[in-house]
Structure formats: structure tokens, C-alpha cells
Amino acid sequence: MKTAPDPLQSPLLTDLYQLTMLQGYVDQGMTDTAVFELFVRRLPEGRNFLVAAGLEQALDFLENLHFTVEEIDWLRSTGRFNERLLEHLASLRFTGDVQALPEGTVFFANEPVLRVVAPLPQAQLVESRLINLLHLQILLTSKAVRSRLAAPDKLLVDFGMRRAHGAEAGLLAARAAYLAGFAGSSTVLAETRYGVPAFGTMAHSFVQAHDSEETAFEHFAHSQPDNVVLLIDTYDTLAGARKVVAMADRLKAEGCPVKAVRLDSGDLLALSKRVRQILDEGGHPEIGIFCSGNLDEYRLRELLAAGAPIDGFGIGTRLDTSSDAPYLDCAYKLQEYAGLPRRKRSTGKATWPGRKQVFRQYDGQGRLQKDILSLIDDEQPGQPLLVPVMAGGGRLAPPESLQTIRERLDAELATLPEPLRGLEPAPAPEVAIAPALQRLAEEVDRRQAERDE
Amino acid sequence: MKTAPDPLQSPLLTDLYQLTMLQGYVDQGMTDTAVFELFVRRLPEGRNFLVAAGLEQALDFLENLHFTVEEIDWLRSTGRFNERLLEHLASLRFTGDVQALPEGTVFFANEPVLRVVAPLPQAQLVESRLINLLHLQILLTSKAVRSRLAAPDKLLVDFGMRRAHGAEAGLLAARAAYLAGFAGSSTVLAETRYGVPAFGTMAHSFVQAHDSEETAFEHFAHSQPDNVVLLIDTYDTLAGARKVVAMADRLKAEGCPVKAVRLDSGDLLALSKRVRQILDEGGHPEIGIFCSGNLDEYRLRELLAAGAPIDGFGIGTRLDTSSDAPYLDCAYKLQEYAGLPRRKRSTGKATWPGRKQVFRQYDGQGRLQKDILSLIDDEQPGQPLLVPVMAGGGRLAPPESLQTIRERLDAELATLPEPLRGLEPAPAPEVAIAPALQRLAEEVDRRQAERDE
Numbered sequence: 029m030k031t032a033p034d035p036l037q038s039p040l041l042t043d044l045y046q047l048t049m050l051q052g053y054v055d056q057g058m059t060d061t062a063v064f065e066l067f068v069r070r071l072p073e074g075r076n077f078l079v080a081a082g083l084e085q086a087l088d089f090l091e092n093l094h095f096t097v098e099e100i101d102w103l104r105s106t107g108r109f110n111e112r113l114l115e116h117l118a119s120l121r122f123t124g125d126v127q128a129l130p131e132g133t134v135f136f137a138n139e140p141v142l143r144v145v146a147p148l149p150q151a152q153l154v155e156s157r158l159i160n161l162l163h164l165q166i167l168l169t170s171k172a173v174r175s176r177l178a179a180p181d182k183l184l185v186d187f188g189m190r191r192a193h194g195a196e197a198g199l200l201a202a203r204a205a206y207l208a209g210f211a212g213s214s215t216v217l218a219e220t221r222y223g224v225p226a227f228g229t230m231a232h233s234f235v236q237a238h239d240s241e242e243t244a245f246e247h248f249a250h251s252q253p254d255n256v257v258l259l260i261d262t263y264d265t266l267a268g269a270r271k272v273v274a275m276a277d278r279l280k281a282e283g284c285p286v287k288a289v290r291l292d293s294g295d296l297l298a299l300s301k302r303v304r305q306i307l308d309e310g311g312h313p314e315i316g317i318f319c320s321g322n323l324d325e326y327r328l329r330e331l332l333a334a335g336a337p338i339d340g341f342g343i344g345t346r347l348d349t350s351s352d353a354p355y356l357d358c359a360y361k362l363q364e365y366a367g368l369p370r371r372k373r374s375t376g377k378a379t380w381p382g383r384k385q386v387f388r389q390y391d392g393q394g395r396l397q398k399d400i401l402s403l404i405d406d407e408q409p410g411q412p413l414l415v416p417v418m419a420g421g422g423r424l425a426p427p428e429s430l431q432t433i434r435e436r437l438d439a440e441l442a443t444l445p446e447p448l449r450g451l452e453p454a455p456a457p458e459v460a461i462a463p464a465l466q467r468l469a470e471e472v473d474r475r476q477a478e479r480d481e
Numbered sequence: 482m483k484t485a486p487d488p489l490q491s492p493l494l495t496d497l498y499q500l501t502m503l504q505g506y507v508d509q510g511m512t513d514t515a516v517f518e519l520f521v522r523r524l525p526e527g528r529n530f531l532v533a534a535g536l537e538q539a540l541d542f543l544e545n546l547h548f549t550v551e552e553i554d555w556l557r558s559t560g561r562f563n564e565r566l567l568e569h570l571a572s573l574r575f576t577g578d579v580q581a582l583p584e585g586t587v588f589f590a591n592e593p594v595l596r597v598v599a600p601l602p603q604a605q606l607v608e609s610r611l612i613n614l615l616h617l618q619i620l621l622t623s624k625a626v627r628s629r630l631a632a633p634d635k636l637l638v639d640f641g642m643r644r645a646h647g648a649e650a651g652l653l654a655a656r657a658a659y660l661a662g663f664a665g666s667s668t669v670l671a672e673t674r675y676g677v678p679a680f681g682t683m684a685h686s687f688v689q690a691h692d693s694e695e696t697a698f699e700h701f702a703h704s705q706p707d708n709v710v711l712l713i714d715t716y717d718t719l720a721g722a723r724k725v726v727a728m729a730d731r732l733k734a735e736g737c738p739v740k741a742v743r744l745d746s747g748d749l750l751a752l753s754k755r756v757r758q759i760l761d762e763g764g765h766p767e768i769g770i771f772c773s774g775n776l777d778e779y780r781l782r783e784l785l786a787a788g789a790p791i792d793g794f795g796i797g798t799r800l801d802t803s804s805d806a807p808y809l810d811c812a813y814k815l816q817e818y819a820g821l822p823r824r825k826r827s828t829g830k831a832t833w834p835g836r837k838q839v840f841r842q843y844d845g846q847g848r849l850q851k852d853i854l855s856l857i858d859d860e861q862p863g864q865p866l867l868v869p870v871m872a873g874g875g876r877l878a879p880p881e882s883l884q885t886i887r888e889r890l891d892a893e894l895a896t897l898p899e900p901l902r903g904l905e906p907a908p909a910p911e912v913a914i915a916p917a918l919q920r921l922a923e924e925v926d927r928r929q930a931e932r933d934e
Binding site: 034036037038040041042043044045046047048049051052053055056058062064099102106108148152155156157159160161163164167187189190191192193194195196197198199200214215216217219220226227228229230231232233234236237238239240247248250251252255261262263264292293294295345346349350351354355356358361362365370371372373374375376377476479 | 487515555561601642680682715807
């Protein structure tokens with residue numbers, strides 16, 4: 029389906045300092061090539077690894093970057109910028125190169141996720157939105173994959189759009205969950221836009237709007253004969269289950285067989301066991317149990333370890349807000365300008381200079397053993413992870429399908445040492461700084477020190 | 482500035498179950514008037530009160546609600562819905578009434594923030610996006626106001642867009658921060674769209690891209706003579722401060738006086754004291770100190786209590802993600818259908834039936850004393866808080882200015898008992914359930930029990 033241009037993709041969705049800096053760059057003719065890299069400084073507690081995601085939206089943003097006449101007029105009206113800058117912005121397009129980790133790649137602290145090589149004003153301007161797009165999807169995919177690792181054999185569905193932080197977060201959370209191996213999402217627009225399968229049946233209001241629970245179930249079944257999942261906890265969960273048993277044979281004969289019941293409150297372990305018993309004793313072992321309500325990977329693990337007979341989970345708020353780690357310490361930093369490597373030395377925020385590559389090493393069983401961070405032209409053993417994705421402002425390949433990314437992430441997960449796949453904190457694999465990179469950092473420091481004298 | 486229609490405002494940004502339920506409602510001709518109320522079940526730890534916000538965007542969503550031909554075609558293509566529903570959706574507009582707390586109103590658990598009174602399919606369909614819009618802005622405004630209470634006399638600026646959860650969250654975070662009394666935001670689009678003043682000067686990359694810090698400062702000052710705030714922590718904060726002192730007289734003579742320096746890393750307490758000393762001893766007491774970097778209300782309180790000579794703060798990630806409480810337990814529940822009050826009794830999630838009003842009582846000093854939750858037609862002492870904002874699908878008044886909302890919130894904060902204004906947890910004022918509401922809940926339960934027999 030075609031969609032209108034999105035005003036939230038405006039280049040004005042940026043920090044003001046990008047524009048005030050561009051004023052300085054353009055005034056001084058500083059339009060040489062700049063190299064910026066986006067990376068996460070450290071992993072939050074509760075994450076043993078991160079998953080690259082959001083590249084597709086980032087490239088889309090770069091490809092479509094431009095200021096409209098109205099936007100230039102608005103900038104002029106603020107009185108903050110001179111005509112030279114406004115002219116520069118009016119014709120600005122992204123003409124640079126991008127190298128990146130393919131979506132679905134597992135990565136660790138300080139490893140570049142994406143590198144932009146472009147004239148300084150372009151590379152600077154895109155910082156805020158690039159971080160905004162990549163941060164969110166890395167955050168949510170890295171969260172979602174934990175539920176998948178906790179419940180690898182269960183049907184998992186993203187239910188979180190309503191409490192995601194705004195429209196875009198809700199939409200992209202569905203994409204992130206799907207990349208992480210979820211079966212789909214309740215968010216319809218994610219099916220429309222991305223082909224993420226939509227799931228959903230009824231809310232409590234449907235039951236409440238009817239004069240009785242039975243009538244509600246009956247009406248729903250006849251309206252959605254292929255999708256009969258009945259929510260049984262509006263009044264009394266066990267009574268709800270017994271009503272389902274009493275109706276199930278008839279509904280089946282009428283062509284609308286009950287596929288599952290849903291529980292959304294109470295003690296899900298105890299209730300799921302008793303509901304399973306009621307369904308089985310009622311002759312309906314084929315009716316599944318689907319649960320939702322304040323779930324996350326820890327709760328899934330707990331329920332499954334205790335033997336809860338639950339076939340699928342709807343995971344919402346805690347997933348869509350990554351509630352135990354709602355942000356990542358990620359940054360987009362200048363590593364080189366006009367051919368000279370650069371380095372920030374701020375306390376606790378120093379960066380490694382130059383254009384970098386991650387070389388990944390595996391053991392004999394194909395398990396991830398160690399990463400080496402070095403310069404792109406250094407020779408190191410291991411598989412280089414960043415690949416070219418854009419040159420001269422154009423994509424080097426059509427967008428990847430979500431299926432391709434899901435499969436890549438699957439394969440990546442298979443390479444992880446067992447402790448990293450668990451929910452408990454595990455030490456990250458070594459990310460070694462290669463001697464070439466170490467030497468370059470020292471050179472840059474020396475050069476800076478000489479200037480300071 | 483005019484903006485294109487926003488595809489994220491599509492009615493397909495909803496949960497699939499809204500549409501499957503609508504199929505049931507339309508099949509059964511259940512289009513009588515429904516009453517839904519949106520409320521927060523309980524306050525998260527670390528919030529003594531919440532602030533109503535986001536009503537403007539919610540009304541905008543309701544006013545513009547419609548399905549395009551392409552959206553109907555897409556729904557048809559999924560095979561999930563019959564023509565009767567598709568026809569219903571094609572002509573669906575929001576024709577209902579809305580009562581709500583004005584933006585900027587302080588509220589507590591179980592108090593309705595917004596009530597929708599509309600034909601059941603309309604009132605049901607809008608649930609997901611209404612929650613999504615109101616949840617985010619209540620969350621962020623309630624977070625932002627805490628920084629304002631911690632540092633009432635300081636210049637506060639929202640810096641968080643890059644790590645907000647997507648474009649809309651970044652944009653609305655700026656609005657929320659401004660409603661809460663911030664001076665503005667770094668997000669340019671928030672000035673374009675809402676008139677939230679934009680703030681910003683330079684990032685580390687600007688300094689790094691130059692061969693020396695002095696040249697960077699010089700270039701910036703000449704390009705932005707009215708806005709000279711220099712970032713001094715790229716290499717060595719104190720050396721940076723001394724460079725500013727050495728240049729300040731000349732820059733002033735050249736028409737670009739330094740207004741402030743910015744610190745973004747390190748020990749902000751120690752550094753701000755030493756930088757203040759360097760600036761003062763250098764004869765520049767007029768140059769302010771602005772700080773940023775991992776700040777939130779707790780850090781502000783700590784810095785100010787320790788006497789940090791800081792004039793303003795840029796608050797980013799922890800604000801824009803409400804990181805200590807990244808979601809609210811809010812719900813949108815059916816309270817009445819076809820003239821009959823309704824109630825959900827799910828464990829831990831039971832609701833109060835009927836159309837409700839909050840009556841607020843103050844003591845002799847104008848301090849908030851107690852709220853009474855009752856039915857709208859009940860007579861209770863105190864000021865009724867919910868007001869009509871939409872009738873028959875049309876707004877009853879033009880959008881409020883952000884200034885009006887800021888002033889309302891200001892006045893509300895002045896009514897709060899001192900403990901509630903602090904950062905430490907304080908008990909919420911009593912929210913009493915009036916006898917009339919109590920009786921109605923019992924009646925609804927009795928009716929339900931009779932049906933169940």
C-alpha cells in the first residue's frame with residue numbers, strides 16, 4: 029500500500045546544534061570528507077549481547093534526505109541562519125557512503141554498527157535521526173530476542189503498541205519482535221507496512237458489551253470462524269473455561285472451532301493448569317491456552333520452568349518499552365575529517381579513531397570466541413562484520429526481506445556460547461583492540477598534545 | 482508551516498483485535514452508545530502524582546479519524562473481514578462526545594483522564610491509539626515536571642530526541658518538557674510544529690573537525706554571534722575554560738560575546754566549581770555554565786545541594802525515556818453500554834462502572850486535600866475536574882496554547898502539599914469512592930451474578 033510522505037521524516041527532526049554547526053562549517057568552507065561511526069559504549073545490565081537492527085529505516089532516511097521549500101522558509105524566518113547556509117541546505121542531499129552491520133548481526137560494546145563517510149555537513153546533519161532510528165530498533169530487537177531464547181518453542185506475539193512510546197515506536201516494535209523470531213504482532217499497520225503477521229481476537233470490552241459471556245463467545249466465533257480465541261478472564265476464569273467446554277462441540281459443528289482461550293490476569297501458572305484440566309476433562313485437548321498480562325522473558329522462564337501448560341504468549345509493555353533497560357548508551361562520533369583521524373578524549377567517553385572493522389573469530393564448533401576491533405585496512409584473522417550498504421548516496425542492494433534478517437539472527441544465535449544465550453548476566457566475549465588501532469589512537473593523542481603546547 | 486498527512490495517524494495503527502471485535506459488533510448490530518474511560522490503575526514507584534497531557538493530539542486523532550480507500554482495499558485483501566464491516570469502516574467517522582482533564586491537571590490513580598461516549602464500534606476502534614498518545618505524554622510530562630521541581634530556578638532544556646523511542650516520542654517529549662516548565666528543547670521540529678523554543682550550539686564533532694579547539698570556538702562564535710555557548714570538554718575541560726577566558730574579551734569586541742560554556746562529561750560538581758573559578762578569576766563572571774550528560778532530577782538535586790555553580794541543564798535520555806518508570810499501568814475500559822453500567826472483575830484489574838467525575842477538595846490555604854471519585858450526576862463538594870472537550874465529533878474550543886497549559890500546571894503544582902512536590906515517595910492524597918459509585922458497582926456485580934446463575 030502506498031503511503032504519504034511522513035512529516036516525521038523531516039530533516040528538522042534534528043537537534044538545533046546540527047544546524048548551528050552546519051552554519052559554522054559552511055561559513056568556513058569545511059565540506060571535506062568526514063567519517064562518523066555509530067556504536068554502543070557499554071551494554072546495559074541485563075543484556076549479554078545486542079542485535080543490529082533498523083538499518084533499512086536508516087538507509088531510507090538517508091536516501092530521502094532533503095529540505096522542502098517550506099522548511100527552508102521556516103528556517104529563514106527564525107533569523108538564526110544566513111543565506112549561504114540556507115542555499116546549502118536547499119540543495120543538500122546525502123551523497124555519502126555507508127558501511128554497516130547487516131540487520132540481525134549480534135554485536136558488543138564499542139563495535140561500530142554503522143559508518144557514514146560523507147561531506148562533513150551531511151554526515152553531521154544526519155546524526156540525531158540516525159541515532160534515534162537505530163537506537164530504538166537495536167534496543168527493541170535486543171529485548172525481544174530474550175523472550176524468544178526463554179521460550180523457543182512457544183508462539184510469541186507482540187502486544188505492546190498501546191504503551192510503546194508513540195506511533196513510530198509501536199510500529200517498529202512489531203518489526204523488531206518479528207526479526208527476533210516472534211510469530212507476529214497485534215499491530216495491524218506493521219502487517220500493512222512490513223508484512224509482520226497480525227494477531228488478535230477480543231478484549232474484555234467485547235465480553236462486557238454483551239449481556240452474557242456465552243453470547244459474547246458465540247457472536248465472536250460466528251464473526252471470526254477461522255480465528256476463535258476466547259478471552260475467559262473478564263469475570264471468573266474457571267467459569268469462563270467451563271463455558272467454553274460447554275459450547276465447543278456446537279461451535280465446531282457450526283464451522284467455528286475454538287482454537288484457544290486467552291488468560292490476561294491472575295495467577296497464570298495456577299490458572300493455566302486448572303484451565304488445561306477443565307479443557308482436557310471436557311474432551312477438548314485441542315484447545316490451546318494463550319496468556320498475556322505483564323509478561324517478559326523472566327516471567328516466561330518462570331512459568332515454563334514451573335510447567336505451566338501455556339502454548340503462546342502475548343508480550344506487550346515490557347517488551348515495547350524495553351522496560352528493564354529503556355535506553356542504550358549509544359553514540360555517533362567523528363573518527364576522521366579531511367583525511368586525519370580524530371578522537372574525543374572526554375572523561376569516560378573517549379573514542380577509538382579512524383575507520384574500523386570488527387573481525388569475528390569462531391572456535392572449531394562454530395561458536396563465537398572473540399572479536400578484534402581494528403582499522404579497515406588492517407589484516408586480521410576472522411570474519412569482517414561491517415559491509416558496504418550505500419555508495420554515493422545510493423543503496424548497493426534492494427532492502428532485505430524480514431525473513432532474510434530473521435534467518436541471519438537465527439544463525440547468529442546458534443553461534444553464541446550458552447551463557448550469553450541465558451537471561452542471567454554473562455561476561456561478554458573479548459573485544460580485543462588490535463595493535464594498529466592502539467597505535468593510531470596514540471598518534472592522534474600525540475598530535476593533539478603537540479597542538480596544545 | 483503546513484505538514485503532509487501523517488501515515489502514522491492511520492486508523493490501521495491499532496491492535497487487530499479492535500477490528501475483529503468490530504466485525505462482531507457490526508454483524509450483531511451492536512452500535513449503541515458505549516462509554517469508555519481512560520485511567521491509570523496505579524502510580525509507578527517514583528511518581529507522587531501524574532500530569533494530564535496529550536489531549537490535543539488525542540482530539541486531533543479523533544477529529545481526523547477515517548479509512549482511506551487504499552486502507553479499505555488492504556483490509557479486504559487480508560480476507561479477515563466481510564463486506565458489511567468494510568462498508569461500515571469506509572464511512573466511519575468519530576461522532577462521539579469526549580470529556581477530559583485539561584492538559585496540565587494533576588491527577589492520581591483510578592481517576593479518569595478522558596471519557597469517550599460514542600457508538601460502540603467507534604469508541605472501541607480508537608482505544609489503542611488513544612492510549613498510545615495519552616500514555617506517552619502523561620508519562621513524559623510527569624517525568625519532566627520532577628526536574629523542574631528539583632531545579633525551579635534553573636534553565637532546563639530537553640536534549641533527549643536521539644534516544645527517545647522513535648520520531649514521535651522525540652517530538653512529543655519536547656512538548657511534554659515545555660509543558661512541564663522547561664525553557665525549550667534541542668528538537669527543531671518541536672519549534673516548527675508547536676512553537677517550543679529550540680536550543681543548541683555545538684557538539685564534540687565540531688571541535689574535533691577543527692585542527693584546534695580555539696579555532697573551533699572562534700569559528701562558532703563568528704557564525705552564531707547571538708548564541709555563543711562553547712563546549713569545553715572535548716579534550717581537557719579546564720584547559721578549555723582557560724582558552725575561553727583568553728578569547729572572551731576579543732570575541733566580545735568582535736560582537737560575539739560568550740554567553741556560556743557547556744560541560745558534558747566528568748565530575749560535573751568539581752569541574753563546574755573549578756570552571757567557575759577560572760571564568761571569574763579571568764574577569765568573566767558573566768559567562769554562564771551549562772551542563773549535560775546522564776542527568777535527571779536526582780542528579781540535579783544532588784548537584785544543586787552540593788552548591789554546583791551551574792546555571793542551566795540539558796536533560797536528555799533519562800527524561801525522554803522516563804527511564805526510571807518507562808511506562809504507566811493505564812487502561813481504557815468499557816464503563817457503560819446501551820445504558821447499562823459495566824464492570825470488569827478480572828483479578829487485580831477490576832474497574833469502577835459508570836460515567837465518573839473527580840471532585841477535588843482544597844484546604845483553607847488552597848492546598849489539595851482530597852479527591853472524591855463519583856458518578857457525574859452525583860452531588861459532591863469540591864471542584865469537578867473533567868470538562869467537556871468534544872461533542873458530536875467536533876471540538877468545543879480551539880486548541881489551547883502551550884502557554885495556557887504551562888500556567889495551569891504551574892497553578893496545579895502550587896496546590897500540592899510539600900511532600901508530593903519532593904522527589905521522595907510520598908503517600909498520595911485520599912481518593913475516596915463516593916457511596917453512589919460504591920452502590921452502582923454492587924448493583925452491576927449483582928446483575929452479573931444473577932445472569933451467571
